[in-house]
Amino acid sequence: MAKKVTLKDVAKHAGVSYQTVSKILRGQIQVTPEVRARVQRTVEELGYRPNVTARNLRTQASHLIGYSWQPSRQNFLSPILEEFEQSVVEAAEKRGYHILLFPQPEGTDSSKTYEELVYSGRVDGFILSDLGYDDRRIPALQALNIPLVAFGRTHCDDCTYSFVDVDGRAGVRLVVKHLLNQGHERIAVLAWPEESRVGTDRLSGYLDAMNEAGIPVDPAWVKRGAGEYDYGYAAAHELLALPARQRPTAIVTVFDLIAIGAMHAIDERGLVVGRDIAVTGFDDMPVIVYLRPGLTTLRQPAWDVGQRVIEILVDQLEGNTSEARQVLLPPELIIRESSQGYQPS
Amino acid sequence: MAKKVTLKDVAKHAGVSYQTVSKILRGQIQVTPEVRARVQRTVEELGYRPNVTARNLRTQASHLIGYSWQPSRQNFLSPILEEFEQSVVEAAEKRGYHILLFPQPEGTDSSKTYEELVYSGRVDGFILSDLGYDDRRIPALQALNIPLVAFGRTHCDDCTYSFVDVDGRAGVRLVVKHLLNQGHERIAVLAWPEESRVGTDRLSGYLDAMNEAGIPVDPAWVKRGAGEYDYGYAAAHELLALPARQRPTAIVTVFDLIAIGAMHAIDERGLVVGRDIAVTGFDDMPVIVYLRPGLTTLRQPAWDVGQRVIEILVDQLEGNTSEARQVLLPPELIIRESSQGYQPS
DNA sequence: ACGCGTCAGGCGAACGTTCGCCTAACCTCA
């Protein structure tokens, strides 16, 4: 906090003009080795650090990226966002950017605030996560011509903005094939309502796999409902109440918490998860490691997503490219006990 | 992103000098109502937004606060940090600040980076969390005279820096009293090694409560070890292997994950958590809601901590006060099934 | 009618950079 050392101080000590110091430090100019060495030494001695605010003012860029996410609806439990956040920060730092937190509480329409943050020069661009089915932030920001990259996508056939998303369809297809390999045939799925882009996407992976295997899907096996734990719990009870021949031997869910609800329901019926009925989740929430039995699930490549998001956004900011880029990353199948040891009875 | 509107633009349209516009907008000057109205109208029409970079340069402050935390050692599972983070962001926003993410990966000694961030004018001050037993960041930052407030504290008898912490001792004391009320007498505790300030603090709450109740503590009941789930699992097995008269009927732990490990161990021995042996945790990690049986634990007032941290830091930054302030907040006892229904046999 | 206080608003400077243009010296080659 001692008084700051500026370019002028360095210049005075080194006997050159301060603009020259600036250029030397950024390698924008050729000077004699002696001068360069003298300047560099002076910089070290005085402990000079460029003032980023002044630089930003001059270059009209803040080198700051706003990260907007929805504070998790209930009790602060966001599956994979923490890993994503860290990845983003790390990647941004490598490219000379920092991340500014900018939560977007559920109801509020703060496109006003976005505009303000960009116009006022606070941030250069935005990262959005937790996209809604038809997120209004996207068109709002696009209209203002504000650079953005999303983690996830809205419901759009050909989106005109950049995003990185996880291929839920491919993921669920993978896990269903895994269940088929274990000998399951009556496989149910617990998905989200049709308004949920994510849920619909994942559900179609289930349908793909069943189709490919040539197994007709009993409509009773396909459930759609809103919620997480409670929904899974209730829906599983319904499935288990089906007549024996119709009752599924495996339940695929589109989210780990739904799976946990289902597991508890199965448990209550005196059945053993894994042996009697397989259950699978989605997300590989950190905590499910501590579940018994372990839950087979699909791990989101949150780290990779973060890296790609920054790559795309920074490229865009620095003008290397401007057209929208879309990336789909495959999740990884993690097999645990909940989908193993099936004994057909 | 259209070309930015500046003070000068507004001034030109309103027919006053740009400095006057600045002063009017900040209420630093008295003008005739007409002029004020004219200026305000022009601001709206043109959509003027003050450029924060320029303001920051002039005022020598960034209005940015760096938030430094340790990326969670394993698989991205940080109990309460998300709530804290949100609270901090919200509180900061209210006071005109934003939060810059600045993770501090485990091994790295980045006090160099801290210095740089402050010297370069990137941030005005720091929030630190995840303090180590004898965190070197504290003295380093203090030596540089960089404003900081910590969430948690290091091992210091009278710390000279500001912090907000949760009173683990009072919390554990509370939960032990609760167990005593349930009729338990042989109560064990799973704590962390002596190097852990947090662990030691919480352990002393246990000792307090036992002392107050006049119950002699069998040394076999007090375990200290490093780790989380695995440690709890192993330590619980050891406790359960004690001779019947000595074997505890309740296990207090200093962390939810330790408790989960212990619950699994109890389960494996064919005992029922709650009825046969009580177990308690600490933190109220969001996910334990989905545990069966529910885990009695102590909820950290992470939200309040965040609010206080910002309050203290901003006061400090704005010079209202400079001496170190220390705040200790009590955790809240959350009673669930794991500590109820005890049947003395 | 004159001096003085008050008030509205102007003006220059500064914050610490970066950028582009300029210049003087030196080098090169015919």
Add this chain to the structure above:
DNA sequence: TGAGGTTAGGCGAACGTTCGCCTGACGCGT
């Protein structure tokens, strides 16, 4: 030897604010 190119480094300006001082006009009391 002199024209033209190259090179090291200087210099003024600008980015968009905020701050402190200044000024001119008006009102008021004597």
